Amino acid sequence: MISTVRFSGKQPGIYLHYPYCYQKCQYCDFYSIGVGSKSIPGEEELFRNYEEEFLFRLERDPILRDFEFTSFFVGGGTPSKMNPIHLEKFLSTLRKHIRFSENAEFSFEANPEDIHPNLLETFWNLGFGRLNLGVQSFQEKNLVELGRFYRKEIYENVLNLLEKSPIPSLGIDLIYGIPGQTVDDFLMDLKFGISTRIHHLSAYSLTLEKGTEYSRLVRTQEKKPPQEEIQTEIMRILPEVMNEFGFFQYEVSNYSKPGFESHHNLKYWKMEYYMGLGPGAHGFLPSGRYGNPRNLQAYGKGSFPIGKVDRDGWRDELILGLLRIFSPIDLSSFEVPLNREFPYEIVKKWKDKKLCDFSEINKIFQWKKEAIFYLDEYILEMSEGIDS
Ligand code: SF4
Known part of the structure; x- marks a missing residue:
């Protein structure tokens, strides 16, 4: 399934x-x-x-x-x-x-x-x-x-x-x-x-x-x-x-x-927490996002970088990752991390152009495969909609 x-x-x-x-x-x-x-x-x-x-x-x-x-x-x-x-x-x-x-x-x-x-x-x-x-x-x-x-x-x-x-x-x-x-x-x-x-x-x-x-x-x-x-x-x-x-x-x-x-x-892609371990690994934890040094010797010294929280950058990243997904997405569940309602008017506009399926009842969204060629454009449109 x-x-x-x-x-x-x-x-x-x-x-x-x-x-x-x-x-x-x-x-x-x-x-x-x-x-x-x-x-x-x-x-x-x-x-x-x-x-x-x-x-x-x-x-x-x-x-x-x-x-x-x-x-x-x-x-x-x-x-x-x-x-x-x-x-x-x-x-x-x-x-x-x-x-x-x-x-x-x-x-x-x-x-x-x-x-x-x-x-x-x-x-x-x-x-x-x-x-x-x-x-x-x-x-x-x-x-x-x-x-x-x-x-x-x-x-x-x-x-x-x-x-x-x-x-x-x-x-x-x-x-x-x-x-x-x-x-x-x-x-x-x-x-x-x-x-x-x-x-x-x-x-x-x-x-x-x-x-x-x-x-x-x-x-x-x-x-x-x-x-x-x-x-x-x-x-x-x-x-x-x-x-x-x-x-x-x-x-x-x-x-x-x-x-x-x-x-x-x-x-x-949906910005859940993950602990990245090892040289060159990245992680995203409640204390923030971090990237380890891309060098074994530096990593081996044991002073690991501390995570930083970047609320605005994080929001863009979520949209960038989420809209790469072609499975059905329950958009309403992402209102918690976004701390605001999804701009559903943008999604409805995409639906009218037959780029996606979207149910206004349960807020389940899914791209149609044709959308792939213009994904960057749509992601930008959604990021701007979220920021405004
Ligand atoms: S060097 Fe080659 S095998 Fe190693 S991670 Fe990169 S692509 Fe994979």
């Missing part, structure tokens, strides 16, 4: 940032460090730092002890590279201090080169029911263009291994708009991926992020920029193609089978 998005305010999540990867991909803007296949230097210490930060943040926001945490997301970097013994110990510390809800969503990110039956079994035994695999493409030419790791036998077998895994909820990430990639190349990757036991797809358009190796190579004309025309075409056809496979679009870049949405990621 497609669930309606509502604001809770009392169901936080935890995000843990693990920074290590096999190699640093050229387009990547996350805080990540390529270390090849070696074992990770100082991993035990990193987990000690996570624990220190967790206790520090809990002390600053003691109200979190009264809430039920409904998600734990281990992202990166490439968390499948970690030694799960450290994660197990860290989880038991978390459980000593906070409560997770009975059906809390535990997710981790993995890369194809790490997928092995033992790894899948271990994460499953630790309570992880959701795995997100960073595939980006199954085709060598695209992965080489992205400066990513590729080995034929690994990419050919990885979905097979996932299908046999005990983990019930599986997702893949794909990228489109890679120089040299055609619409058909992308659809081939897509169909190869989702015709297996996959429940979730994140499809991202390739972007040029400041400070990345890819943006430097484009500037010096050693590489071509992302193919924008192909990106527009894929954005146009994707919702329909995914519907044929039983997936629905619940956010600009995210599709799932009903019931398999990422509840953790939804927290970011």
Whole structure:
């Protein structure tokens, strides 16, 4: 079933940032460090730092002890590279201090080169029911263009291994708009991926992020920029193609089978609290919003940045996140954090233009898929409506 998005305010999540990867991909803007296949230097210490930060943040926001945490997301970097013994110990510390809800969503990110039956079994035994695999493409030419790791036998077998895994909820990430990639190349990757036991797809358009190796190579004309025309075409056809496979679009870049949405990621877009831990992680807690240093040494010093409250910026951010969601949204539930009524006259105007569905009785709103091309314009209109 497609669930309606509502604001809770009392169901936080935890995000843990693990920074290590096999190699640093050229387009990547996350805080990540390529270390090849070696074992990770100082991993035990990193987990000690996570624990220190967790206790520090809990002390600053003691109200979190009264809430039920409904998600734990281990992202990166490439968390499948970690030694799960450290994660197990860290989880038991978390459980000593906070409560997770009975059906809390535990997710981790993995890369194809790490997928092995033992790894899948271990994460499953630790309570992880959701795995997100960073595939980006199954085709060598695209992965080489992205400066990513590729080995034929690994990419050919990885979905097979996932299908046999005990983990019930599986997702893949794909990228489109890679120089040299055609619409058909992308659809081939897509169909190869989702015709297996996959429940979730994140499809991202390739972007040029400041400070990345890819943006430097484009500037010096050693590489071509992302193919924008192909990106527009894929954005146009994707919702329909995914519907044929039983997936629905619940956010600009995210599709799932009903019931398999990422509840953790939804927290970011609807501005629920989450505690981000680790170098480069961001968090949003009752004491405010914060961003940790993107540097292991600085993070390891143990003086963690304190959250800041920015009421106006926060309001814009909520609108920006909320209106990226394509699932039905109970707008009235967001009047609590906004501290005012939604400007329903704007929503009604959109409804008249057939851009969305909206019920004036229960205030349930949902974008129609055509709205995606003008989303930025509508978000701006709503932000101005909220501010006025
Ligand atoms: S594997 Fe992922 S996190 Fe690591 S460098 Fe590549 S894109 Fe970034």
